[in-house]
Amino acid sequence: xxxxxxxxxxxxxxxxxxxxxxxxxxxxxxxxxxxxxxxxxxxxxxxxxxxxxxxxxxxxxxxxxxxxxxxxxxxxxxxxxxxxxxxxxxxxxxxxxxxxxxxxxxxxxxxxxxxxxxxxxxxxxxxxxxxxxxxxxxxxxxxxxxxxxxxxxxxxxxxxxxxxxxxxxxxxxxxxxxxxxxxxxxxxxxxxxxxxxxxxxxxxxxxxxxxxxxxxxxxxxxxxxxxxxxxxxxxxxxxxxxxxxxxxxxxxxxxxxx
Amino acid sequence: xxxxxxxxxxxxxxxxxxxxxxxxxxxxxxxxxxxxxxxxxxxxxxxxxxxxxxxxxxxxxxxxxxxxxxxxxxxxxxxxxxxxxxxxxxxxxxxxxxxxxxxxxxxxxxxxxxxxxxxxxxxxxxxxxxxxxxxxxxxxxxxxxxxxxxxxxxxxxxxxxxxxxxxxxxxxxxxxxxxxxxxxxxxxxxxxxxxxxxxxxxxxxxxxxxxxxxxxxxxxxxxxxxxxxxxxxxxxxxxxxxxxxxxxxxxx
Numbered sequence: 001x002x003x004x005x006x007x008x009x010x011x012x013x014x015x016x017x018x019x020x021x022x023x024x025x026x027x028x029x030x031x032x033x034x035x036x037x038x039x040x041x042x043x044x045x046x047x048x049x050x051x052x053x054x055x056x057x058x059x060x061x062x063x064x065x066x067x068x069x070x071x072x073x074x075x076x077x078x079x080x081x082x083x084x085x086x087x088x089x090x091x092x093x094x095x096x097x098x099x100x101x102x103x104x105x106x107x108x109x110x111x112x113x114x115x116x117x118x119x120x121x122x123x124x125x126x127x128x129x130x131x132x133x134x135x136x137x138x139x140x141x142x143x144x145x146x147x148x149x150x151x152x153x154x155x156x157x158x159x160x161x162x163x164x165x166x167x168x169x170x171x172x173x174x175x176x177x178x179x180x181x182x183x184x185x186x187x188x189x190x191x192x193x194x195x196x197x198x199x200x201x202x203x204x205x206x207x208x209x210x211x212x213x214x215x216x217x218x219x220x221x222x223x224x225x226x227x228x229x230x231x232x233x234x235x236x237x238x239x240x241x242x243x244x245x246x247x248x249x250x251x252x253x254x255x256x257x258x
Numbered sequence: 259x260x261x262x263x264x265x266x267x268x269x270x271x272x273x274x275x276x277x278x279x280x281x282x283x284x285x286x287x288x289x290x291x292x293x294x295x296x297x298x299x300x301x302x303x304x305x306x307x308x309x310x311x312x313x314x315x316x317x318x319x320x321x322x323x324x325x326x327x328x329x330x331x332x333x334x335x336x337x338x339x340x341x342x343x344x345x346x347x348x349x350x351x352x353x354x355x356x357x358x359x360x361x362x363x364x365x366x367x368x369x370x371x372x373x374x375x376x377x378x379x380x381x382x383x384x385x386x387x388x389x390x391x392x393x394x395x396x397x398x399x400x401x402x403x404x405x406x407x408x409x410x411x412x413x414x415x416x417x418x419x420x421x422x423x424x425x426x427x428x429x430x431x432x433x434x435x436x437x438x439x440x441x442x443x444x445x446x447x448x449x450x451x452x453x454x455x456x457x458x459x460x461x462x463x464x465x466x467x468x469x470x471x472x473x474x475x476x477x478x479x480x481x482x483x484x485x486x487x488x489x490x491x492x493x494x495x496x497x498x499x500x501x502x503x504x505x506x507x508x509x510x
Contacts, residue, residue: 150340152337152339152340152341153340153341153342153343155308155310155329155335155337155341156335156337156341156408156411156412157343157354157358158329158330159308159329159330159331159333159334159335159412159415159417160331160334160354160355160358160411160412160415161330161331161355161358161359161415162358162365163358163362165365166358166362166365169364169365170354170357170358170365170366171343174345174346175343175344175345249345250395251344251345251346251395251397254395254397254398
């Protein structure tokens, strides 16, 4: 309950500030009053757009969520395969680790133009940007975690007759799952950053696209609810991942409790 | 059958001599306890038996054949800690060895073969007093229970040689006695040769049929790594039966 206090204070301060500005100048654009915001939200979330006939908020949300979901799935898959392989198999570690380390230092936004040139302005480039941005982090994180498994465990498994493949699927992977979910949660912020950056530059729909579109008209009454909405979406995804982790890996919680 | 022979065995890391000239002949189904100061190559010797370290000079033979320098199900090991799989329940931990053996591709059993394996695992859990904890995770078990489970986990694959690296080092004395009984029972029931490192001299006498002491004979104060350890005492202890009875008579 106490956690709600800062939110309430923030909302309160905003209402007072926007009312003060409204009293000074009824045409103020910077801090639109709650009633103006409510009208805009209604217009974007219920009414169809006059030009396209679509309901804009849902159109944008769906487009963005689809991109981020695909990108997260691809990143998780690549991260899992390469992370576990680099963490467990010394030969692969020696080959790949320096490359991944260097790759993860490239600022993804710096290669965005390359992606647009090579892949065009479609969905592929945007999804690729997110994947390039977060996958090296996931690979390195998972490789570290896999390397941290006690050597006693790995030796024990092999004395029980495990082949490298069996070792990976029965001992390493199950213990890496929860870490993969944690990794995704941590990279979620970056994923949204790259998504909005890509949408801002070349897109025809999406949450980031809309924000940067209406920026030209100083439409804070659109931008602010969109920012809140993005935050809610990101928060929900984070919560969902956390929930999946606790359901899929009950042993983690038990280990923590002790 | 697992007769272990060491002939002029040396282990060196560069200039650092760990073991020098170890000669041994251990008969099948002996229970060898190993004591010695820290850094005297006990664990190195165990690792060589396990196959993750190779001899620098000399030979280590099992049944007359040079030891295979890789980990396999012929030789089981129980460490002091960390040898259980935290993501598997007690039953699954024991089942794992059977699943590795019988399902090469996916490492999981289904249907009848799974039921058979579960029955075998449950029988073993019953005999070591862990049947009621079958669905718990290792983190929910006490230290003694965890070591019980770790031993059972290794024994289910029926290794020819079981290696124990200070298995009871982190446990309370009362619990250790129970585990002594357990390990002797399992040793009697499964035809295996046991090598056990311990810091507890009393334990080494009570359990072993043979006691090895690893120690450095020569010292060079200027170069402490110049000389390695060898087997300084090799004691034949009382026969299996007598000693089993002696342990039986220990206060529980």
